[in-house]
Amino acid sequence: MKKSIILAVVLAFTLILTACGQSTGKSEKNQTITVGASAVPHAEILKKAAPLLKKKGITLKVKVFQDYVLPNKALASKQLDANYFQHIPFLDLYNKQNKTDLVNAGKIHIEPFxxxxxxxxxxxxxxxxxxxxxxxxxxxxxxxxxxxxxxxxxxxxxxxxxxxxxxxxxxxxxxxxxxxxxxxxxxxxxxxxxxxxxxxxxxxxxxxxxxxxxxxxxxxxxxxxxxEGASSPYANIIAVRKGDQNKKAIKELVSVLHSKEIQTFINEKYKGAVLPVSE
Missing domain, CATH: 3.40.190.10 (Periplasmic binding protein-like II)
Incomplete structure (x- = not known):
């Protein structure tokens, strides 16, 4: 009798662990991230990257902004997971003026001014x-x-x-x-x-x-x-809240944007008006 009870408890515990493991795996493989972006070229580049991210189990939603203020406000207030519209000097100034702690998760391209x-x-x-x-x-x-x-x-x-x-x-x-x-x-x-x-x-x-x-x-x-030339220090970046740059979905996003497929797309579509960065 005791053996039957112990066996039943072990079996139940095993099923719980299996279910938890399956649930965790599902959440890791089916994530959705929302990224704010300027219409051109940022949103266009993100939309090209979306199918590549989908293959990695990440659904990318793009929210288009027409100004340079709201994307950072939305990111700081957690309405976005990341944004893609600005360079580092702009981000540094925004953080200083608004006492925010947004960070660079990766340089993506340069738009020669x-x-x-x-x-x-x-x-x-x-x-x-x-x-x-x-x-x-x-x-x-x-x-x-x-x-x-x-x-x-x-x-x-x-x-x-x-x-x-x-x-x-x-x-x-x-x-x-x-x-x-x-x-x-x-x-x-x-x-x-x-x-x-x-x-x-x-x-x-x-x-x-x-x-x-x-x-x-x-x-x-x-x-x-x-x-402006390609050596400009004003590379456009993926910006996130501090700490989120280490999240898997953000790292995958940056990795896809650095991929050969996306870099080729940038070069062919914008013909030198936008230059890809791979660091």
Missing amino acids: GIYSKKFKSVDAVKDGATVQISNNKSEQGRILLLLQSKGLLKIKSGIDPISATLAQKNGKYTDFDNIKHLKFLQPIDPAILPKAYVNSAADLYAINTNFALQAKLQPKKDALIL
Whole structure:
């Protein structure tokens, strides 16, 4: 009798363990992650990656955002598992200003930033005192100044970190750079409306993010007066809440985005306007 009771208990315990094991395995193999992204190219790249993730047991849902503020708010409030729209300097500034702790889970691509003009066909033609329209994204100011410096239109002062350089002024003069061409920077505007402003062409030069340039049907390699190179420190990343970068689903997401299939897709679809990063 005792042997029968012991056997029954052992059998029941074994069934419970088996069921738990099956349940755990199922949850690991059938996960869903939601990633916030800009429409172009980020959401397009993620949608291409979705079938590859599906093979790994991960369902990818993409939520498209049209601005640069809400994706981080949604991530910090746990409405998203990750987002894909920003570079590290932008993330660092956001964390500092909002006291958040979002982190980089992997660099995915570079969008070469461009300076565009309807008024000048070459940098040599840029006139002294030309007007420049930039976005109100402060983390981009150093990036824009670096681009203008690359063609001799200004020079960032010695001792100033180019990435942190700004348009700050003191006594009517820029503190971080020598304004060789006496460029006049107009009141910054939202980055999403820069392409429309460029079409209206009130300013001489426009500094436009590639994702918005692509949405406006601009071809960066053809249309940009000055175009950033592949060595830019402004790689776009997968951002997550601190600690989540170690989750299996996030690691698989980054791995798929670094895959040869996705890198080939980026190169063929965007023809140099977006450059894949594999680190």
